[in-house]
Each structure stands twice: as structure tokens, then as C-alpha cells.
Amino acid sequence: METQTGTVTLKRGLAEMLKGGVIMDVVNADEAKIAEEAGACAVMALERVPADIRADGGVARMSDPAMIEKIMETVSIPVMAKCRIGHFVEAQVLESLGVDYIDESEVLTPADEEHHVNKHDFKVPFVCGCRNLGEALRRIGEGAAMMRTKGEAGTGDVVEAVRHARSVLGSIRRLQSLQEEELMAFAKEIGAPYELVKETRERGRLPVVNFAAGGIATPADAALMMQLGVDGVFVGSGIFKSGDPLKRAKAIVMATTHYQDAAIIADVSKNIGVAMVGIHVHSIPSTELLATRGW
Amino acid sequence: MGVAVGVLALQGDFHAHLTVLQHLGAEVRAVRLPAQLAGLAGLVIPGGESTTIGKLAEAYGLMQPMRNLAAQGAAMWGTCAGAILLSRDAHRAQPLLNLMDITVQRNAFGRQVDSFEAQLQVPALAAGQNGSSKPFHAIFIRAPMIESVGPDVEVLATLPAGEIVAARQGRLLATAFHPELTADTRFHELFLRLAGK
Numbered sequence: 001m002e003t004q005t006g007t008v009t010l011k012r013g014l015a016e017m018l019k020g021g022v023i024m025d026v027v028n029a030d031e032a033k034i035a036e037e038a039g040a041c042a043v044m045a046l047e048r049v050p051a052d053i054r055a056d057g058g059v060a061r062m063s064d065p066a067m068i069e070k071i072m073e074t075v076s077i078p079v080m081a082k083c084r085i086g087h088f089v090e091a092q093v094l095e096s097l098g099v100d101y102i103d104e105s106e107v108l109t110p111a112d113e114e115h116h117v118n119k120h121d122f123k124v125p126f127v128c129g130c131r132n133l134g135e136a137l138r139r140i141g142e143g144a145a146m147m148r149t150k151g152e153a154g155t156g157d158v159v160e161a162v163r164h165a166r167s168v169l170g171s172i173r174r175l176q177s178l179q180e181e182e183l184m185a186f187a188k189e190i191g192a193p194y195e196l197v198k199e200t201r202e203r204g205r206l207p208v209v210n211f212a213a214g215g216i217a218t219p220a221d222a223a224l225m226m227q228l229g230v231d232g233v234f235v236g237s238g239i240f241k242s243g244d245p246l247k248r249a250k251a252i253v254m255a256t257t258h259y260q261d262a263a264i265i266a267d268v269s270k271n272i273g274v275a276m277v278g279i280h281v282h283s284i285p286s287t288e289l290l291a292t293r294g295w
Numbered sequence: 296m297g298v299a300v301g302v303l304a305l306q307g308d309f310h311a312h313l314t315v316l317q318h319l320g321a322e323v324r325a326v327r328l329p330a331q332l333a334g335l336a337g338l339v340i341p342g343g344e345s346t347t348i349g350k351l352a353e354a355y356g357l358m359q360p361m362r363n364l365a366a367q368g369a370a371m372w373g374t375c376a377g378a379i380l381l382s383r384d385a386h387r388a389q390p391l392l393n394l395m396d397i398t399v400q401r402n403a404f405g406r407q408v409d410s411f412e413a414q415l416q417v418p419a420l421a422a423g424q425n426g427s428s429k430p431f432h433a434i435f436i437r438a439p440m441i442e443s444v445g446p447d448v449e450v451l452a453t454l455p456a457g458e459i460v461a462a463r464q465g466r467l468l469a470t471a472f473h474p475e476l477t478a479d480t481r482f483h484e485l486f487l488r489l490a491g492k
Contacts, residue, residue: 077347253347
């Protein structure tokens with residue numbers, strides 16, 4: 001009997017299984033255990049959460065493979081890890097470790113300022129960030145099997161996540177109001193592959209699962225992104241930079257599932273300790289914004 | 296309207312199941328809280344992360360009401376994570392419904408890079424209105440396998456090496472793979488027949 005591995009169906013399919021869930025950044029096995037205990041649907045293994053990368057400065061690279069392996073041994077849920085934009089050898093290394101998803105991430109320092117990784121070359125699926133529909137469809141064209149709107153990582157300020165989710169989802173609504181003959185000009189305008197523009201219009205949504213990321217720090221933040229229309233959320237610094245990570249992580253998981261139920265969101269938001277302090281996005285010089293990385 | 300069935304919508308690919316079941320004419324409902332189980336003739340527990348779904352189900356008091364629903368004769372079908380939840384043992388401390396006399400091994404085929412698609416022979420799908428004995432194209436994503444079944448459980452499909460990947464016990468159905476991600480609706484039709492009895 002013939003079996004196939006590494007197909008587009010399988011890559012996009014794993015993202016389908018993550019829907020409605022919370023993917024949490026963790027920097028060691030103990031945090032990974034807490035995330036799993038709290039009900040995370042996957043973890044992102046990395047050496048420093050975005051808030052620390054931002055504070056430390058310098059070049060941010062793929063994490064130590066030994067640390068990623070330790071996390072893979074510790075939890076039974078999927079483990080994701082980040083490579084630098086365009087750094088296809090870091091991606092090869094992560095694939096050889098057997099991580100379940102690679103995040104080609106603007107949170108790390110880009111290795112290539114023109115090209116992203118050709119993700120069709122890999123059996124492991126990729127998730128990529130986007131600020132708008134054109135960027136999303138370019139990444140999907142390169143083989144990304146899942147998207148996340150970017151936000152501004154490591155700030156605890158949800159404003160950029162909202163901006164980017166509204167941009168992507170608003171563009172899809174506008175696309176659906178266009179006539180067939182207007183699609184090519186639209187594709188040209190947003191710099192996206194024509195076939196993917198057509199597919200997005202037919203489906204009325206991105207062809208792959210789309211999470212929100214960057215700046216989500218509270219249960220209400222997570223529910224806000226879900227109500228705006230994303231399929232799930234990434235929480236980076238927001239959990240382990242807070243006063244009581246397990247409580248907060250559980251609360252964010254509950255709020256993501258029951259995102260339409262304000263009474264439940266209120267209930268889970270009670271007494272969960274101090275949220276991460278946060279940095280107001282407009283206080284960051286434009287040269288230090290992470291979301292503008294990626295092309 | 297057809298038979299009323301629910302899909303547990305705590306986490307995972309519940310939309311895919313809702314879409315197929317609606318297309319087949321069922322009256323469908325997303326279930327997040329115990330009250331939403333009332334009056335259902337069947338419940339699907341979708342793919343997703345079994346630990347996440349189990350914890351969310353426990354947190355909002357859904358475990359016992361789901362067992363009660365099955366005891367009242369409703370059909371239940373678990374796909375992948377859902378099959379784990381229906382089992383009596385998954386070799387890990389996690390919330391289980393303990394409804395089917397099966398034990399499962401999680402991530403039995405490896406990690407995501409080992410996920411696979413395969414053609415399965417499923418004789419039970421030959422029955423019914425649109426039944427056919429053609430192979431079922433099955434999608435296995437970080438899939439579990441059913442490692443043992445009790446005397447009342449009928450094995451519906453195995454892989455060539457003998458791993459059990461689909462089983463039925465009365466009105467309870469477990470598949471290690473994801474029929475909801477394909478255009479072949481025969482498993483959903485089988486579930487609706489079980490719910491309609």
C-alpha cells in the first residue's frame with residue numbers, strides 16, 4: 001500500500017488541529033510543562049521570549065537544538081521552533097530535530113533581507129507572520145501551511161495585532177466584493193499570486209489556518225482577536241512575563257474557547273495576578289519594530 | 296431537518312465536522328457547555344489536542360454529561376484526539392471519557408514529519424445509501440493507534456502492518472484519522488445512521 005508524507009494536506013491539516021487553541025512561547029522544559037498543564041495546544045520552544053530579545057538587543061538566532069529536544073521529550077503536544085527569515089539551514093536543522101512546525105519569524109534577526117525560505121522544499125510545515133493580505137499570500141505561495149498576523153512581539157500591547165488582523169480580514173472582505181475581471185489588478189496591487197487571490201475570494205478566508213500573535217497579554221486580548229475572526233492565538237511574553245503564569249495561561253485558554261461568552265471571560269479574568277508590564281508600541285523607534293521585518 | 300447532532304467545539308477542527316454534517320442534512324450544533332448537549336442524538340469529538348480538549352471539558356463540567364448522553368443511547372464519534380477521549384486508557388494522566396473498551400497509544404506513528412496519507416479498506420462503509428467498497432483515503436496527523444479492543448468492539452479498519460485505526464462499539468465510533476478533512480463523507484453518513492437509529 002502506498003503512503004505519502006509531507007503533503008500540503010498534512011502540513012495544513014496539523015494547523016487545522018491547532019484551531020481554537022493557544023500556542024505558548026516557552027524557554028525551558030519546566031515552562032513547557034506548565035503550558036501543557038494549562039491546556040496549550042502547542043508550544044513554541046525558544047531561548048528568549050520576544051520581550052527579552054527586545055531588551056537584550058544583539059542578533060537573535062535559532063535556539064540551541066539541545067534545549068529544543070529537551071522540550072520535545074517533555075511534552076506530548078506539538079512543539080514548534082523558530083528560524084530566522086531566509087535562513088534555510090536553520091530550517092533544515094529544525095526539520096532534522098523533528099520539530100512539528102517551523103516558525104520563520106521576524107522576532108529573530110533576519111538572515112536574508114530579500115528572500116524567505118522556499119518552504120515547499122521541506123516535509124515539516126511552516127508558519128509565517130503577515131501584516132496584510134499580500135504578505136500572507138506571498139508566504140503561502142512560498143509554501144507556508146499556516147499564517148499568523150504579526151502584531152508587535154514582546155510589547156504586551158495588542159494594538160498592532162488588531163491592526164494586522166483587521167488589515168488581512170478587511171482585505172478579504174473587500175476582495176469578495178470585487179468582480180472576476182478586477183482580480184488581476186487586485187493581485188498586482190497587493191503583490192500576491194493571482195491563483196491564491198482567486199482561491200481566497202472563493203473561500204472567503206485565507207487558504208490556510210490564521211492565528212493572531214504579538215502583544216496578547218490578557219484573556220480579553222485573546223477573545224478580542226478571536227472575535228475579530230482569527231482561528232487561534234499565539235501568546236509569547238504575555239504568560240511567563242506575568243505574575244502567575246499557570247493561572248494566566250489557563251485563563252487565556254478558557255477565553256480563547258469561550259471567546260463569545262463575556263461572563264466566562266469575566267470569570268476567568270478574576271485574580272490572575274499582574275499582567276506583563278508592557279511597552280507602548282508608539283514609544284518604540286520605527287527602526288526597532290519587529291513586525292516590519294519580512295518582505 | 297435531519298437528526299440533531301452536536302460537535303464538541305472546545306478546540307480543534309470542529310468547523311470541518313460541522314460543515315460536512317450540515318451538508319448531509321443534519322441539524323448541527325456547536326457544543327461548548329453542558330446545556331448544549333440537551334436533545335442531541337449524536338456527538339462528534341473532533342481532532343485537536345486531546346489534553347487541551349480534555350482539560351477544557353473538565354473545567355466546564357462536560358465529562359459526566361457526555362457520558363450520560365452516551366448512556367442514553369446517543370451515537371458518539373471521536374476522530375484522532377476524539378478517539379483518545381473515548382478510550383479507557385491512553386497511558387498518560389489525562390481526562391478520558393472511558394466510554395469505549397479500547398486502549399490507545401498517542402502519537403503512535405511519530406511526530407508531524409511522520410504524518411501520512413493512506414488508502415484504507417473499510418468493509419463497513421459498503422452499506423448505506425451512498426455506500427461503496429472503494430478504499431477510504433485516510434489522513435493521519437500525529438495520529439494515535441488503537442492498540443487493543445475489548446470483546447464488544449468491532450475492528451473497522453487496519454493498516455497493512457495490523458495497527459487498528461477504526462473501531463465501533465454499538466453506537467460509538469473511533470477513527471485515528473480525519474474523514475472531516477476529505478471530500479469522502481461515508482464515515483459521516485455512517486455516524487448519522489448510528490445517531491438516527
